Amino acid sequence: MLTQRGWATAGAGTALALLWFLFGEPELGVAALLLLTAVVAALVWIRRGRPRLEIRRQTSPSAVHDGDHASVTLHITNEGVPLRQLTITDEVAGLGTAEFATASLPRRATYKATYRVLCRPRGVYRIGPTALTVSDPLGLASVSTRAGRVDTLVVYPAVEDLVGLPDVLGRNMAVKARRPEHSQRGGEDFYTLREYQQGDDLRRIHWPSSARHDRLMIRQLEIPWQARSLVVLDVRAEAYSNPAAFEAAVSGAASVIRHLMHHGFETQVWMGGPTVTVGGGDSGYAVAMERLARVRTQPGVELAAAASRLRYQGGGGMLVMATGAPDPSLLGLARVLSPEYPTAALLVAENGSGSSVGDFQRAGVTTVTFDNGSWARSWNRAMRTTWHAASAGS
Numbered sequence: 001m002l003t004q005r006g007w008a009t010a011g012a013g014t015a016l017a018l019l020w021f022l023f024g025e026p027e028l029g030v031a032a033l034l035l036l037t038a039v040v041a042a043l044v045w046i047r048r049g050r051p052r053l054e055i056r057r058q059t060s061p062s063a064v065h066d067g068d069h070a071s072v073t074l075h076i077t078n079e080g081v082p083l084r085q086l087t088i089t090d091e092v093a094g095l096g097t098a099e100f101a102t103a104s105l106p107r108r109a110t111y112k113a114t115y116r117v118l119c120r121p122r123g124v125y126r127i128g129p130t131a132l133t134v135s136d137p138l139g140l141a142s143v144s145t146r147a148g149r150v151d152t153l154v155v156y157p158a159v160e161d162l163v164g165l166p167d168v169l170g171r172n173m174a175v176k177a178r179r180p181e182h183s184q185r186g187g188e189d190f191y192t193l194r195e196y197q198q199g200d201d202l203r204r205i206h207w208p209s210s211a212r213h214d215r216l217m218i219r220q221l222e223i224p225w226q227a228r229s230l231v232v233l234d235v236r237a238e239a240y241s242n243p244a245a246f247e248a249a250v251s252g253a254a255s256v257i258r259h260l261m262h263h264g265f266e267t268q269v270w271m272g273g274p275t276v277t278v279g280g281g282d283s284g285y286a287v288a289m290e291r292l293a294r295v296r297t298q299p300g301v302e303l304a305a306a307a308s309r310l311r312y313q314g315g316g317g318m319l320v321m322a323t324g325a326p327d328p329s330l331l332g333l334a335r336v337l338s339p340e341y342p343t344a345a346l347l348v349a350e351n352g353s354g355s356s357v358g359d360f361q362r363a364g365v366t367t368v369t370f371d372n373g374s375w376a377r378s379w380n381r382a383m384r385t386t387w388h389a390a391s392a393g394s
Helices: 004-023 026-048 207-213 243-262 285-294 303-310 328-337 354-362 376-385
Strands: 053-060 063-065 069-078 083-092 096-105 110-118 123-127 130-135 142-147 151-156 192-195 217-220 228-233 266-270 276-278 318-323 343-348 366-369
Touching: 004 026, 026 142, 053 130, 053 142, 053 151, 063 285, 069 083, 069 096, 083 110, 083 123, 096 110, 123 285, 151 285, 207 217, 228 243, 228 303, 243 266, 243 276, 243 285, 243 318, 243 343, 243 376, 266 303, 276 285, 303 328, 318 328, 328 343, 328 354, 343 354, 354 366, 366 376
Parallel strands: 063 151, 228 266, 228 318, 318 343, 343 366
Antiparallel strands: 053 069, 069 110, 083 096, 083 130, 123 151, 130 142, 192 217, 266 276
C-alpha cells in the first residue's frame, strides 16, 4: 500500500499530468511520468519483498516487581527473499513500544535486537506479536505483517525490605519444631483436619468430617511447624476510598509474604477465592505474586464466610491482615481466627482510621500504618516495640 509520501507523490504526478494535458508543456509531462513511474515501481518493489520472518522473543526476567526493568531480546531470521528498508515494532501493551530499522536483511540471516522496559504498575502485560514493515528505498509504498508469538510479562507488586519477626508458635504451643515433622503413623491416626487443597492425596480425605462440614476435609499426618502464618489481603471494594490505598495494601501484603518466605515460614495467602501456599524457598511464591499482580477489589465479599473457611486451613502462629480502612467485619475475622493464630498484625493503608485501629489494638492486634509511602518504617518500629525480633530459624 502507498505511504503518506507515496500518496503525495501520486497526487503530484496526477496534477502535473493534468497541467501537461491543459497547457501542453513537455516538461510537465516528463515530471508527471517520472513521479507516477516511481510510485508504480515502489508498488512492484514491495510486492516482491513481502516479509517472511521467524521471530523468537526472550524476556529476562519474565516476572519482575513493580519499578524494576525487564530486558526483551528479539531474534529475527529472514526465511524469504532479501529485504530492504525493514522496520520492526514490538509492543508491550500498556508499557511502551520499541521500534528498530535495518537497511537490509539478507536471506537466512539472523539479526538480534534488544530493548528494556520499565515495569510499572503491577499487572500482566502482553508482548507481541511483532509488527514488520518493508518499504521501498524512497518510502513511497510499504507492506506490513505480524509475526512471532504473544508472550507475557508479569509485573509483581512493589515490595519493601522488612526487618524483624515475631517469636511465634504453631497450633500446638508445646511443639518446638522449626520444620515440618511428618507423622510415621498411618490409618486413622492423624494430627488434625484441614480443608482439601488442589494436589492433596485423595486417600487422606476424612469422609465423616467432610459430610459434617459439607466440604472435603483432609487428614493432616504431620506435627505442626512452628513457623506457619496466614496473610489476608482485604479485597472488599468498600474498604478503600481510592485505588492508591488498594495498591498500598497489595504492596504491603507482597512485602510481608516475601519477608516470611525468606525466613522459612510456610504461609497461606488469601485474597478472595482459594488460598495459595508459599513455603520456604521459592515454593508457591510465583503463584502468589502472579495472583497479587492480577488482584482487583471485589464487591460483596463476605469476610465472615471467608473466616469460617480459613479456620480449616491448618492454623499457625501468625496472622497478617492488609486493608485500607479497618472495620468491624475485619475485626470479626481476626477474632474468629485468633485461636488458630495467636499473634496478629494489621497493615492499614489509609490514615484517619484511628477509632477502628484502636479496636484492633485492644483486641491484641499489632497495627502497622502506611507511613509516607512506606511500610518498612512502621513494620520495623512494630518489631522493635511489640514483638521479639527473632527469625524463624533461630
